[in-house]
Amino acid sequence: SNDGEVIKMKKVLIIGAGFLQDFVIVKAKQMGYEVHTVDADPNAVGFQHADHYGVVNIVDEKACLEYARENKIDGVLTAATDYGVLTAAYIAREMGLPGLKYEVAQLIKNKYQVRKCLFENHVDDTEQAYEVHRDTNIEELANKIVYPVMVKPCDGSGSRGASRVDKAKDLKEACKYAMDGSITDRAEIETFIVGKEYGAETLVINGEVHVLGIMQKWMTNPPYYAELGHSIPTDLKKEVEAKAKKCVENAIKALAVNFGSVNMDMLITEDGKVYIIDIGARMGGNMIGPCIIPYGKGIDYMAAMIQNAVGDSVDLSVKDHCAVATKLLAFKDGIVTKLPDMNKVEEKFGVEIYHHLKKGMKVNEYHTNLDGCGYIVARANTQKEAVEKAEKVLDYFKEVLFED
Template sequence: MKKKLAIIGGSYLQLPAVLKAKELGYEVHCFAWRDGAECEGEADYFYPISIIEKENILRECKRIGIDGITTIASDVAVLTVNYVASHLGLISNPDAYSDITTNKYLMRECFTQNDIPSPRYTIAAKDDAYSIQGFKFPLIVKPTDRSGSRGVEKVFDPVQLDKAVFRAKKESFSKDAIIEEYVAGCEISVESISFDGVHYILQITDKVTTGSPYFVELEHHQPSSLPNDIKQRVKEIVLRALDALHIQYGASHSELKITKDGDIRVIEIGARMGGDFIGSNLVELSTGYDFLGATIKVAMGEFKEPRITDRCYSGVFFLCKETERLMPIFKNWRYYPEIVKVEIESVDLRHVECSGDRSGYFIYKSSENTFKV
């Protein structure tokens, strides 16, 4: 009899997990709203229940008799995964610490208490006034509980601030925003997997964004081009941060900034895979390690210590008005042997304010760091 895996979320972000779980021989039960649920036709069983309805999902999972539960690339779904797993005695991160891995303000508080270097911050709560006394502009304003650059904005003076805070609160589930001092420098992420409190760093990703004011991600490249000594310091800080957040199982995606002077600041950490194909595609392309499969196996209690079998270069370029120069490559991608996957959702390109505004992507793999556009 097949083991049963519950996957929380049904959008295109979860589709790689559904397909991988079926490839691994598991019976897949997917929970999500039907609207936009690309996984509905791929999962063995689909339940049109919102991912925030924890009690209803718990009730169904208990009835089904699931053997594991997981999600990828969704902070909101992490709350339900931990809640259900804790009630059913399944593998997950502790539900008691779910909030500090999904709420940016609580995460900052945790970093401060554990001497993890991060930007100066304050909260603009739903109904309360906020103070930025002593803060230096520019500032970054973002919702406390969203991802995908949604609601993020760089602010250069007090005149802009109230508008940016209003915009971020509007995007926030809790209607709270976090205000933090802007850290200038290069942006990276660290992709890791953990089991029973032991962390394995798999890859470091270089990021390219639109920059001010919205910082929507346009490119990701692995491995990072950072000097080895900086990479080592990054790894040491991330390992301490993962412990501070009580991340014990599964994938994690840590975002950091590095200044021109080599100072490192942790921006945020997700107790799940990075989106934008970082976890589902790029890590395996650059390392040979099936990160997605391993994340599923963690949930099912079948994890084995990672082995890196390949050392290649991989990356993704996104299509939008800001990257319109890439359109000839998108149209003639068959002439580029490095490109392994491409999709154009629309040729009507838009300037982007969040990742949902992008119109397509292509993913590449190369044995040498020679793929340039």
């Protein structure tokens, strides 16, 4: 035996230290890793829980690599932010750590390239897609495409810049709106799908694809396309959920994702057609990592993600689970006049609440994810009960927060 040998904790670097990354930081600490994190915001919440941090912009690949090298990290990952995906892949490549191939990270970043790849590999039921930039002749294109279409930034997130177009004459404005929301000035046009929205969360370990869960999603009414909540289980028929799972696996193979988390949005039509509409090579946002997968599937997803990143053996064992539903704290314009004691609310309704509400705070009508004030997480025996429980708490907040 190695009596007296000092066991060195592996060092994990988490790219980003905001609200959702903080759950991963806390988890990694609990698991006994030495936790490092970087974020441009000197007040990032995750800094409080990490062992070491650097105030570094997470899109600055070289600066993040320098931090990683100086601290001799053993693994790197990002969670719930698209901005960290390339940087994590870059550091992994440069330091020879487990990670997503850099070329794959680059491909995933562009919605049009992803769509093209899925189409060429017959992964799902999607048809037309076009990419436009500032020089594209949109009038010409407008007469060629089949309406209705969805126009969105090629590199968007949180549903910013996305809009539906029904007529040729409205295409130009929608393209401008989407390009304005893109850091690369690029927009994608694709067939508008009428269906219900679902999500899929997957972890790729040594090239092996593990679909951890298919989630039902609730969205705002048009013209906004923002997430209002999730649940496990879904309302899908068994065979349709199985088809969705197969599409997810095929998409990941077609895109050659070799490592880590993959979060997808899908639209599924009444007749069971599956359309993959959005892919991120990172953990999903909106409490998917900390609550939805562990509560709904019994898998300690964030722990598995971290183990995977540092090259430890990954535990995907299934523990107790039940139905789970989340609701975004999404409101109309208003000022928060009253903040109830959240512990009491949690106790009274039997839910968990995660929020950044403050008394006197101005709340914007919920149009994109950025307008959300937090989450209600409800567990119950059935999907219906869980959803109703979460909705009840949301109704309570709508009433109590904005009283004059």
